[in-house]
Amino acid sequence: MIARQTYSLDEIKAMLHAQIETVAHHYARPASGSYTDKGLYFTLNPGRADRSVGSFCIHLSGPKIGRWNDYATGDFGDVLDLIGLSLGLNASDQVREARAFLGLEVETPEIRVARAKAIERAKLQRQASEREQAAEAERRAKQAEGLYLSAEPDLFGTPVQYYLAARRIALGELAHPPGALRYHAAVGYHREETDPETGEVITTRMRLPAMVASIVNGKGRIVACHRTYLAIGASGIWGKANLPDVKKVLGDYRGGSIRLSSGIGSRGGKAVPLAQCPPGSRVVIGEGIETCLSAMLCWPAERVLAAVSLANMAAVELPRNVAEVVLLSDNDTHPQALAQFQAAVDAHAKAGRTVRVWRSDREGEDLNDALKRLRAERQEGAA
Known part of the structure; x- marks a missing residue:
């Protein structure tokens, strides 16, 4: 085993994004009525007394991957904020919890290499998704403009x-x-x-x-x-x-x-x-x-x-x-x-x-x- 490694916030977020469905279901557990639609996971807000599914969702793909929104309260955040929302943690404790979830406290050289490949793979997938999303948004904007004109x-x-x-x-x-x-x-x-x-x-x-x-x-x-x-x-x-x-x-x-x-x-x-x-x-x-x-x-x-x-x-x-x-x-x-x-x-x-x-x-x-x-x-x- 080797000592604890240092990772930037962006690298930690990328690791979480690489397994976003597992992260989302762990920190915002499925409830009665939970569902996924067009890359959005809808469930109860883990940070408040939410009574019904529909206003809280997490992006599971695309350029907004990891982002969550609560349209009932106007609150939103990224994947680290989701951890804080779920457990009531401050910023530094969010990172500590994320490291523990990802198993970053202690790792072998083999795990480190595999993790680096996963980060790069997630980065490439996100970039490709962002390009696709931008192209789709442009197409729909032109279609909307055409309808209006x-x-x-x-x-x-x-x-x-x-x-x-x-x-x-x-x-x-x-x-x-x-x-x-x-x-x-x-x-x-x-x-x-x-x-x-x-x-x-x-x-x-x-x-x-x-x-x-x-x-x-x-x-x-x-x-x-x-x-x-x-x-x-x-x-x-x-x-x-x-x-x-x-x-x-x-x-x-x-x-x-x-x-x-x-x-x-x-x-x-x-x-x-x-x-x-x-x-x-x-x-x-x-x-x-x-x-x-x-x-x-x-x-x-x-x-x-x-x-x-x-x-x-x-x-x-x-x-x-x-x-x-x-x-x-x-x-x-x-x-x-x-x-x-x-x-x-x-x-x-x-x-x-x-x-x-x-x-x-x-x-x-x-x-x-x-x-x-x-x-x-x-x-x-x-x-």
Whole structure:
């Protein structure tokens, strides 16, 4: 036997990545309902009183291998942090535990050679996976951009106008049309479901009218496309189609946003693009498109972005000149939603921005609900 060897943190992580499934199952043990899907291992968070599988996952492959996310709390970390999360360890103890798990305290020359080969093999596999992931992300981004550009930019007289009107959002009342939104008459819809009794996979494919929206990253490049499928209801009014997943996103939108309004400039027209905003600028960020369009009606001079999801509100990429953000709460009182919203508040505050929150004093009411209620009350009062 030979003495204890010294390894860098990156080398230790690479060793853990080389056997990531074993590591993941050891420090985040399988529970009732655990499953693996597209390289993500979903199980209970070992670091808190997690009651159901679904919000905590670990990447088992690709460029994010070893990374874990808890979308209920907004917490995340790498493979060493996973060990600390599981056992309640600090940084130095995490490394000590990792060394013990890997058997690095004492090793033979043969084991050292085998371990070095495993590290190199894992490195090459990760690099190949990163290239594949980057190529796939680029392909999907181009596909998303193509879908958006193929849609109709003029929303007036389209089902999008009628759908929004039913939500008390009149396009003609906006300071300027939201260029990020378009109408497409036939967007593909695909869904696969497994019959719980027979195990048969049921595939649904069709084309439906949809409101499509461009999702751009911090550099202003389209990286994804949001789709809201539309249909005429029994009352003859356009609304969301009766689908289990009526809103879908094509592409990776993390960090991106739907830029609905740049506000009003000093001469009354559109203000400069977000990337060129002056120091001290303020941005309003909401989750959904309808909430953010409602914000445009309430505060026409403000820059308004839709984050697409509550979890992404914390990650929206903003230029340095944005000094203040107003976060729109949908007033969801579910613990997971509350934790994710607080994570957004904390993330923007940590970035050095002043954070303000809009929240209705009525439980469960978002900004669009409030807008619809107030407009209905005004109509009743005028009658």
